[in-house]
Amino acid sequence: MAGIVIDRIAKSFGSVTALQEVSLEIADGEFVALLGPSGCGKTTLLRIMAGLESRSSGRVLIGGRDVSDLKPWERGLAMVFQNYAVFPHMTVYENVAFGLAMQKKPADVIDRQVKKAAALLHIEPYLERYPAKLSGGQRQRVAVARALAVEPAVLLMDEPLSNLDALLRLEMRAELKSVLREAGTTTVYVTHDQTEAMGLADRIAVMYGGKIVQIAPPTQVYARPATTFVGGFVGSPPMNFLPVDSQDGRVTLGGQSIPVPGSGARILGFRGEDVTLAAPADGLALTVRVVEPMGSHTLLTGRIGDAVVRIVAPSSTAVRAGDVVGLRLDPARVVFMDPASGLALDAAA
Amino acid sequence: MTATRRLVFVSGTLALCAWVLVPIYLIALGAFGGRAGAFKWPKEIVPSNASLDALMLFVKIEGVWNAAVNSVIAAGLTMLFSIALGAPAGYALARFSFRGANAFRLLVLLTRAFPLAILALPLTVTFIRIGLYDTPLGVALVHTALALPFAALVTASLFTGIPRELEEAAWVFGCTRLQAFRRIVLPLALPGIAAAAIFAFVISWNEVFAASVLTVRERTLTAYLLTVLAESPLHYRFAGGFILIVPSVLFIFAVRKYLFAMWGVSSK
Amino acid sequence: MTQSRWLPYALLAPAMVFLGVLFFVPLVQTIVLSFQGDAGFGLGNYGKMVGDLNFGLSIRNTFLLVLTVIPLQVALALAMGLMLQKMTFGRDVVLWVWTIPLGVSDLAAGLVWLALLQNTGYVNSALFAMGLIPGPTAWLNSETPVTLFVAVVLAEVWRATAIVLVILVGGLQLIPKEFAEAAEIFGARPWTRFVKITLPLLKPSLQSALILRTVLAFEVFAVVYALGGRNFPVLVGEAYAWQRDNQNYGVAAAYAVLIMIISLAATVFWLRVLRVKPEVQG
8 A cells, every 4th residue: 555646747748748747645545536628637647657658857656665767567556547458368367367477476366366356346257258258348347357456556547437338337436436445545547527536536636737726525626616627627517607896895696795705806606506596586687598307407508698607406497498587696605716817716815 | 233233243253253263273274284285285174184293293303392492491581581670660660659750661661662673683793792692591681671661561550450558558567568568469469470471471482583683503483483484395384383373372361361451551 | 658769769770770781772782883884984884775676665665564554453453342342242252362363473473374375375275266266376476566465464464453452442441431321312423422432532542552553563574574585575674684694784783773763753653643632631
């Protein structure tokens, strides 16, 4: 078991900067998700941890040991790849045993560990088969079993579920969480899927433009995004943003007076489910353009001024396209950002 | 498709198959027919007195067996050299992006725009000086220059087809670069590499010009046939032609799955 | 990839060195040799080459062959490739049969067609049976240059169409069916679909097939030699004869340089005529 320290890692490909001095500390046994859109540098950062990509500057420490200049085969990690990377010319058993065989473990130890990992991921019936005969989900299990069989100090996962269909993804997500919790492995998990990151991680590091813009537990990333980008990227529907003008530390919206840190132009952010519907006169007037019944709730999309706003309404709602409804915000749950920088303004400030 | 169009289509296909196969069948008849067969008039399309004797007679001619052995040696060496030199180059092209990669690709393409065998002309002088003239090794060296660009491009497309992630996975689980190549990449690429090797063999086995220019006594089969062409009787020529064709046809059968990897646009 | 700047170069070096020694050096040597004569450095060899009786003939014959054989081969290979696409049954067997000549050397191909076309050969036997000729007839000597030419064309088309076919089939496989289907939905007839969709998308394959074939066709030699000896002079045959029979390396080298220049010109020609714009490439 080991913690990871990323110390000012930077990476540029020619004139393109992929990572700008990223620092991150991951505690022993912690599960951290690197979340961000494609091109944000999350995969590059993971590959630098694995030694598969060279860094321009900075250090990577695993379990207190500086591994920055070590080759991937000298770092003692395990990794699950996006396309599984299950060796097609080896049986499932040989695949799962691969890392242990490379460590020259005795045959009985290998056998025990392979059986254990196979049991954990329910692939015992396929051990003698070749990967070509397996479905995508089964191959994914083999890839995870191969990684867990070596009982690694650190497990790196690069979008491991992105090639599975939606239902399988849901199933594997839950299973992965229980398996990794049990193993207590320090895990870094790269994903662009915010629900995966929310569901799995102890902490989420949201990356954008080669930087970590926020690192916090999932609920905090969701409720208190550090920037407008995080608010818009995390959560479905994304956070709504309205430009407001603060007068003496307060802003009045649809008859509601809400405290604002400082004064001047501000961006007010609120989640679609943090409002209550009211009569048009009793709140912020929203003209509903589209109504989408989702079963568990109904999604309303409309405009307030120039801003597109999405509201999560109870599925029992009778609102129809073209209606005007009033919104009442929960002052405790709104956030304010600086319009120029997009950074969140602390309510206390 | 309507019935008539179907008929035209099928008969066209069969006619084209016959266009390829009938001449081979007929030279086989010529090879097995012996002296009597060669001058028989008019000829019949079914074998009348074909026997292995005619072919054996040809093989026993002074120089033929030796020439066949030389051909096999030269082709075997060509196969060995072009894979040994070409596969690493192919791996470099497939796995690394580095300054000069495109220059190398261009060089390889350039060799295709040259009538390479003709470059054997000045090599005779050099080869006489260093003792490579009139040896299968010398022939193999020139043939390798012909086959190497192919081997490099074919293996490059083979290695490109093996996901990089497989190798990376092997590294992460403790394989050094060499171990990962031996345990993961090589087993997966082996059939394709074998096909490329066979192709190199065929290139050498079939080459006439350079082999003729670079040998006098230690001829390869093609060089031998070319030089004795004018003075040898017809049935010997047919026997020689038939013997040239057989291994190549078998080899093409063996590598048929890889033909497109070898000649497709990807290997341009 | 991990930090390993030297590794690709180390992997490439053996091939580079080899090609340097056995491609570039002889290339330069050939050029130098072609200018070296008994009278010192100069154009003497070229003068001797041009002054030779067979020179004009071999130029004419070689070009005539290239210009006849290559269009035939491309048309035939295209037809075969399209037939293969339509084939629902036995495609693999047919493809194998059609690619057999890929393994046949030009010398062997010449000998195969010699068996068919010699005086008492199978073609004559067939013609005799049909009552078209009175007895064994010679087609392949210097008195019958036209039939000798036809024989060489037949042998070349028989042997070397396969390579064009393989390249074109490879290219056809890369064209998604959806394009032709989309064109069909918009009402394009088969011929229009072929001209407007298939042919333009096949351009890269056509280009590489034509370059390869043209360069090889200018090297034509053993087929001709097997069928007609020196009755039908071609460029490489002359180079061979000057080196072998006349022991004159200089004139042979001059021929080699000429063939290289023609080959390069042909390559440049195809590169320009069938230019593939980078943004159109898939």
